[in-house]
Amino acid sequence: MSETSGQRPVGVIGAGSFGTAIANLLAYNADVLLYSRNIELVDTINSTREHLGIHLSASVQATNDLQQLARECNLLFPIVPSTNFRKMMHNLGPHLRPYHMLIHGTKGFDIRGISDSNPGGGKLKRENVSTMSEVIRQESVVVRVGCLSGPNLASEIMEGQPTATLIASPFDEVIHAGKMVLDSKHFHVFGSHEILGAELAGALKNVIALGSGILKGKGLGKNLQAMLITRGLTEMVHFGKAMGASGSAFFGTAGIGDLVATATSKRSRNFTFGFRLGQGESMEDISDSMPELAEGVRTLQITRQLADYYNLRVPITEMLHRVVFEGFDIDRALEYLMTYPYDVDVDFL
Numbered sequence: 001m002s003e004t005s006g007q008r009p010v011g012v013i014g015a016g017s018f019g020t021a022i023a024n025l026l027a028y029n030a031d032v033l034l035y036s037r038n039i040e041l042v043d044t045i046n047s048t049r050e051h052l053g054i055h056l057s058a059s060v061q062a063t064n065d066l067q068q069l070a071r072e073c074n075l076l077f078p079i080v081p082s083t084n085f086r087k088m089m090h091n092l093g094p095h096l097r098p099y100h101m102l103i104h105g106t107k108g109f110d111i112r113g114i115s116d117s118n119p120g121g122g123k124l125k126r127e128n129v130s131t132m133s134e135v136i137r138q139e140s141v142v143v144r145v146g147c148l149s150g151p152n153l154a155s156e157i158m159e160g161q162p163t164a165t166l167i168a169s170p171f172d173e174v175i176h177a178g179k180m181v182l183d184s185k186h187f188h189v190f191g192s193h194e195i196l197g198a199e200l201a202g203a204l205k206n207v208i209a210l211g212s213g214i215l216k217g218k219g220l221g222k223n224l225q226a227m228l229i230t231r232g233l234t235e236m237v238h239f240g241k242a243m244g245a246s247g248s249a250f251f252g253t254a255g256i257g258d259l260v261a262t263a264t265s266k267r268s269r270n271f272t273f274g275f276r277l278g279q280g281e282s283m284e285d286i287s288d289s290m291p292e293l294a295e296g297v298r299t300l301q302i303t304r305q306l307a308d309y310y311n312l313r314v315p316i317t318e319m320l321h322r323v324v325f326e327g328f329d330i331d332r333a334l335e336y337l338m339t340y341p342y343d344v345d346v347d348f349l
């Protein structure tokens with residue numbers, strides 16, 4: 001039993017890579033209810049205490065019951081892919097009350113009023129795009145929301161490697177509650193009030209990780225990778241400012257911290273997706289043979305449209321979209337970027 005077993009358990013929604021990693025981290029400080037929509041998986045976790053190749057703490061109990069989760073837990077961590085987030089919230093919403101606090105760990109966007117199977121196929125506007133905290137507010141009575149974002153590759157966390165994260169929320173009590181249950185010698189938790197910036201940074205860095213993977217797959221070196229990360233960060237800041245975030249979130253743990261981790265690690269799914277593209281595989285072949293989630297592919301479709309909507313000058317986003325979705329030649333895209341009339345080095349201060 002955990003040290004705080006007299007207290008309410010903490011809920012995690014989504015027993016994928018990151019939800020499972022977070023459940024085990026929470027278990028250092030609290031009892032944990034881990035929700036999966038898959039009843040067989042729930043039985044397996046509870047009987048074997050093994051999942052995704054790791055041992056789950058005795059403080060983690062799996063459940064298939066959203067009502068039980070909402071009844072027993074005041075603090076919940078929803079961590080499901082962005083494309084399924086609204087549906088999950090739609091199911092959970094009726095069980096939630098204003099006293100609940102939700103801190104999500106999802107790095108992507110929700111879109112409404114436009115086909116989710118082809119988010120780039122229409123004229124996307126800001127009102128079609130929601131961050132996950134916005135979805136939580138739209139689909140429930142919950143007000144106290146937060147976001148968990150940082151260099152948090154699930155496979156490293158599952159191995160017990162240390163890292164840091166950011167809990168961003170306009171509410172001090174959300175940051176405090178999140179720190180109380182997540183902070184440990186393995187996981188340092190920073191706090192911030194800049195929730196929109198943290199959410200945007202988490203989603204947008206996945207696109208740059210795709211690009212970085214492409215360069216690596218092409219056999220290119222660190223100089224160019226560093227330039228892609230640098231100019232990619234600039235594009236992230238331009239998106240962030242256009243969408244109403246301050247630039248500061250992009251220079252902290254959830255920004256440059258996560259960007260470096262994701263855009264340089266072979267353990268990142270987004271980097272790996274790009275790497276395989278760079279090696280010459282087609283988008284279709286990679287999608288068919290890669291069961292793991294690469295959020296950046298969907299995010300790229302959305303940000304390409306948002307760039308038009310905000311009239312942003314984001315050549316990396318533009319070229320990545322052409323390479324990934326239009327079969328544009330990678331060498332030509334590189335040539336375009338190398339001869340692009342970038343004038344000012346740092347143009348967002």
Ligand SMILES: NC(=O)C1=CN([C@@H]2O[C@H](COP(=O)(O)OP(=O)(O)OC[C@H]3O[C@@H](n4cnc5c(N)ncnc54)[C@H](OP(=O)(O)O)[C@@H]3O)[C@@H](O)[C@H]2O)C=CC1
Pocket residue numbers: 013014015016017018019036037038079080081082084085087088105106107108152153154155292293295
């Ligand atoms: N993996 C990582 O290193 C990190 C991931 N993230 C972010 O976390 C999010 C989830 O990623 P990750 O865990 O890796 O993804 P996975 O693909 O490993 O797992 C996603 C999980 O979500 C579950 N799920 C999907 N839809 C629902 C739903 N409607 N209700 C309940 N559960 C649902 C899936 O269940 P089922 O098996 O039944 O389909 C699956 O268990 C993404 O946005 C990602 O960017 C953030 C930081 C690190």
Ligand SMILES: O=C(CO)COP(=O)(O)O
Pocket residue numbers: 107150151152153154206209258261262267268269270271293294295
């Ligand atoms: O967000 C992540 C690390 O912080 C996970 O990145 P991938 O989804 O690319 O594996």
